[in-house]
Each structure stands twice: as structure tokens, then as C-alpha cells.
Amino acid sequence: MVSVVRSVADTLKDAQKPEKWLDAITSGLSEPESKQIYKAFEIAQATYAQSKHHLIGENLFEHAVAAATIVAELDLLTDAIAATLLFSLPNFNKDWKKDLSAHFTENTLNLIEGVNQLSRLTELAKLDNNGTPEETARQAETMRKMLLSMVNDIRVVLIKLALRTETMHYLKNLNDPEQAKKIAKETLDIFAPLANRLGVWQIKWELEDLGFRYMDPENYTKIAKLLDGKRSERIDYIERVLETLRTELKKSNIHAEVAGRPKHIYSIYKKMCKKKLDFKDLYDIRAVRVLVNNIPECYTALGVIHSIWQPIRGEFDDYISHPKANDYRSLHTAVIGPEDKEVEVQIRTFDMHEFAEFGVAAHWRYKEGGKGDSVYEEKIAWLRQLLDWRESLENNDQSDLASAFKTELFSDTIYVLTPQGKVISLPNGATPIDFAYALHSDLGARCRGAKIEGKIVPLSTPLENGQRVEIITVKEGSPSVNWLHDGWVKSSKAISKIRQFIRQQNADVVLETGKQIFDKELSRLNAQPNLHTLIEALGFNQINDVYAALGHGELSLKAIAKAVNKLQEAEQPAQLPESAIIKRSKAAKNPGSILIDGVDNLMTTLAKCCKPAPPDPIVGFITKGKGISIHRDNCSTFTKLAQNTPEKVMNAKWAKNEPDGSLFPIDIQVIATDRNALLRDVSDTFSRNKLNVIAVKTLTKDMVATMRFTVEIKQVNDLPRVLNSLLEIKGVQFVQRI
Structure with missing residues (x-):
């Protein structure tokens, strides 16, 4: 996948030699693209060549140039390179959009704005390092998800990772060990795992090693000394191993893709801690991967490798015959390679490798540990494939490729901040009430107003990504059922807590509240339906049951409006749809x-x-x-x-006149999300509607229940009321007379 190989020192020197840097970056670009890079370089140099980075003190222009070099080598297109050079412009020029619009594309402006928003948020959001390790880990995970959800172009996150990588390289010049340690911890908690998820390996390795260096300098130095030779020498060694493997596999007529790398310092340390091993007991400091077409070739390749180099006893694992719990499959072996140095070799098929990289049980989740979230992991897999595909898209039009980076995968969730900088995740459309309940049930019950970015707003205000929210409370208070009926609450936690509180209230209070809501809704609808018929249409036996359901927030105003409209339509002679059928009459x-x-x-x-x-x-x-x-x-x-x-x-x-008392058995199909007591609830609804069920057939697949009921009905005109009652059942998605 994505890799970066660069020299930071050379990059910083190039910042002082514009011609050399610009020639290297614009090589192979068209004339209009080159002009954009030159213009961005010129504006950035003129704007903040004499300014320093507020966190680390590095020259801001040199910081931008170094990060732009990383972005260029990530193949993120011209607009992303220009945006990286100009990332700090909004801090110097309030009219930056207007001034830049004549020279740069809208994509470039959006990337600059996105990076600026992420930078502001990462400064506001704070990890609670005083909490338990589990709480800190949960908050870090929420912050990582926030960074992905805040952008509509994944390149914003990659630019942010490039800027953080340059920050980490400059920490060696920082004369404040505590500040360096704070930045390093944030990098290891937030940014390195994010790079890991997106498959930006080189950035991930740099962030981890540099973060480890400042978080735990003693262990970092110890492991660095134990690694024999320089990193460049270890890379050369791996290349020699790979060349030997390619030659021998070709002799055996095995078409294989072979790759390898020396293990980096932080991953060695993590493995030592996880497996409680000493450095001398590690055999995968040098790692090689072999990809082949099918399973027989996996075992053939294993035989070839063991014939070249001596296998190390006890270091062979067959995860093809016995896959791991997440269905990861591969052959692992360790051998004594050239110069008597240990080398780990992994052998798998291309399909196994694709599953490890992009599958639901992705390897990044296995490496990070923690609970899985299949929906989230599928979204990450899509992003990883997008970044992997970009190389095959490079010959396309720039605008087409730029649009491929656009994503709204995470738009179903928003992330907002408390005044203390804690990040809270909420469903899209959530209000301050949801926010208050997410913090504490008591805070939700007592909330009476809110401030967003310091301005007082109504409780019904939908929240947006990145906002800082403060709740205004009373000393004693309780939630209102109207919060549910007015649609002010979206999160399941808030809805559950409000209903739980209301159920505990005096029955008379609940009935009176429900009656007021019922009368108000009929007045709004300007309707005077037959009360007995309406109660039946809603699936209840008496009016107090309707009041209680409304008072508890369990009956929606939408259901009442639908029932009233159906009854008004039913006053005209009802015609059955052509799709209706009767089983036997x-x-x-x-x-x-x-x-x-x-x-x-x-x-x-x-x-x-x-x-x-x-x-x-x-x-x-x-x-x-x-x-x-x-x-x-x-x-x-x-x-x-x-x-x-x-x-x-x-x-x-x-015939026009049907005999009295005739019953018509009909088939009704119900499709619903499967859950406990679903069949009971549907049967109860038929019972309330005075229908006799004479046959039932059910089928459940992938948590979707398809049920067919044969019921006896007197009047086919009663059918709309029955179908409407079924639709009100929790989880029911679709109802029809087949």
C-alpha cells in the first residue's frame, strides 16, 4: 500500500533552495499544475517565512515544505500539495479564500479549510489521562473516529498525518521534555493508529518510532543499540534475501510476489511486552512476505524456503489449516538466513492477503486489539482500498481522481466537544438533549438550555460536527415527554432514559399529560373522528390506554395523524388494491x-x-x-x-349481497427486524383487531423475519386499519396483503 521514503534533512535544506525543491516536486506535472505549486510556494514563503510553529517552535514555512514533500510522495495530487504548503494561511489572512480563489481550485480551498478545522479540533480535544486505561482508550478511539468523520475528503486526514510526522521529526530540537512527551503520547494514541488503519505504513512506522523515542527514551535507546547495524544496512540485507527468494521460487515455477522490511523499533518493543520475550528470543526483526496464487503453492513455497535456509525449531505456525479467531490465514516460519541472521517468512495466497488487508476481520484491528465494530471496519476497508487503487487511477483526469477521494462514509455520526475538551459521539441530527444524556442521565433530566460556541440556543437545535457544547441546567428538574413527541431527541440512550423516568411517574399525571397531547394533536389536524373507531385503529381497547401510551412517549403523533387520515379516507367506499388476495372464502x-x-x-x-x-x-x-x-x-x-x-x-x-357472517381467510405478509417477542406482538395486534389467526409461516434470515399470517376477516374494508396497526409495531418495516 502507501509508502514514503524521504530525508527530512534534505527537505529542510530544499526549503532554503526553492529552485531545487520546486524542480523535484513539479517533475512530471503539467504546466498549469506546476504553476499552482510555484504560486503556493511563493504565497507560503511570503506569508510565514519568519513565523514559528506555535507548538514546537519550528520555522513554519520549513514545516510546511517538509510536510508537502510527504504529501507529494503519497501521490495525493497537485491540489493537496498546494493545500499543505498553505495549511496555515487562515491564521494570517481572514480573507484567504477570496485572495486564493483566483489562483487555486475549489478542491484546494476545501482542503486548506479542512486541515485548519482538524488542527483546531485536535487542539481543543483532550484525552483524560487521569481516567482508567479503559476510559482513556475509549476516548482515544472516539477521537480517531472524529478525525475521519470531520472530513469530506480523506486527503485532509493524510495531510494532517504528514504535518504530524514533520512535527515528530522536529521534536529533537525542542528543549521542553514534558511538551515533547505530551505530543508523543498524543501521536501514539491518535495519529499512529489512524495511519495504521488507512494503511499508510511508512508514516505509521515513523510516528510510532518517534513517539516511542520521546515517550520512553530509555527503552528506545536500549532496543536501538541491540539492533545490529544501521537501518540502511538492514534494508540492504532484506533486499538480498528477497532476490534469493525470487530466484529460487522462479526455478520451482512458482509465480510469487515477494516483499519485506526490517522490523521497526516500536513494533519490536510491543512484541516483547505482549509475549513477555527478551530481545534475543525474537525471530521476526527481519520479516519477508511471499504471496502466491493458491494453497498448494503456499506449501510448495514453504518447502523451497526450508531447502534454502535452516528452519528454526518451534517457530512454524500453520494458520491455513488452523486459522486464527478472526479467520486470518497464513503460513509463518522463521529461518537462519544469510550471515546466520534470523528471518521471519509469511506465506499466503493473494486472496488471503486481501482479506487480511480489507476483510471485515481486518489485520489492523487484530494488531490494535479491542472490540470490533463491523460497520466501522467495512468503512475503513473501503478507504484503504481507495488509497490502494489511486495508483491505477493516476492516468485519469485530475478532477475525476480528486472526486474519488471524497467520502461521506461517516456522516451517520457527529462528534462534539464538552467545555473541557472531551469528545462525545452522537447520531446525526442529535440535539443538546442527546448531548446532556450522553454525559449523565441527571444532567439530561435537568437541562433547560444550551450554549453552542458560547451562544445560547434552543434545546431543539441540531448539533454539528466539531461544535463545543455547554448545557444550562436547573437545580431540580425532570424531562418532558414533549421532547419525544416534538422530535428533539435522537439517541437511543436519551429516549430510553426519558421513557424510564416517565414510567415511574404517577399514573394520573401521565394520563393527564397524554390527554393534553391527544386533544392538541386532534385540534392541529382539525379532525373530529369517531373516537371508538380511532381507538381501534390505533390498536387500543379504551381511550385511557391511548392517553397512557402518549404520556409515556410510546405512541407517536405521527401514528395518530396516520390513523386519522386513514379513517377520513375510509369514509369513502374503499377499493382493495389489485394486489390483494384471499386464501379461501x-x-x-x-x-x-x-x-x-x-x-x-x-x-x-x-x-x-x-x-x-x-x-x-x-x-x-x-x-x-x-x-x-x-x-x-x-x-x-x-x-x-x-x-x-x-x-x-x-x-x-x-353477487351484490354477501351473506351475513361470512368470513374471508386472507394472507398478510409482515417483514420486520427480528427480535425477542416479535411474533407475540404481531399476534397481539391481530387479537386487538378481533381477527382470528388460522395459520402462520415464518422465515428468519440475516436478522430479517418474513412472516405470513392467514387470518379470517369479515369486511375487507377493515384491512387498512389492520395493516396500519401492524406498521406501528417496533421493528416492522413492511406490511402487505400478498
């Missing part, structure tokens, strides 16, 4: 219920293929031994029969 036994060419008392049978029922338009078809089969006039089976033997077609219609 007692009308079929009544010789007067169907007229054939105007004549009754003829032997008729309702066709099972389309199951007609009043008032469906129907036709008759003469059958052998069963009299006249009754079909819908749009039945596909009837259409085929009529084409073959049109002489058997008979005109048919329902």
Missing part, C-alpha cells in the same frame, strides 16, 4: 355468491393461482370436474388458458 360454498353470465347456482371454484376475492374483477373458465374456475381478470394463468381455449371463458362477477 366461504363465499365459494354459497352458490349465490358468484354470477356467471348473470346466472347464479352454478358450480364454481376459486382459483388457487390468483385467489380472487370481492371486489376483484373476475372471469370464469370452464374446467373438467370442478365446474367453473374463478380467476382475477389479470391472472397470468388465466391469460394463458384463455389464449389456448378462448371458448371456455365465461363472464363472471360477484
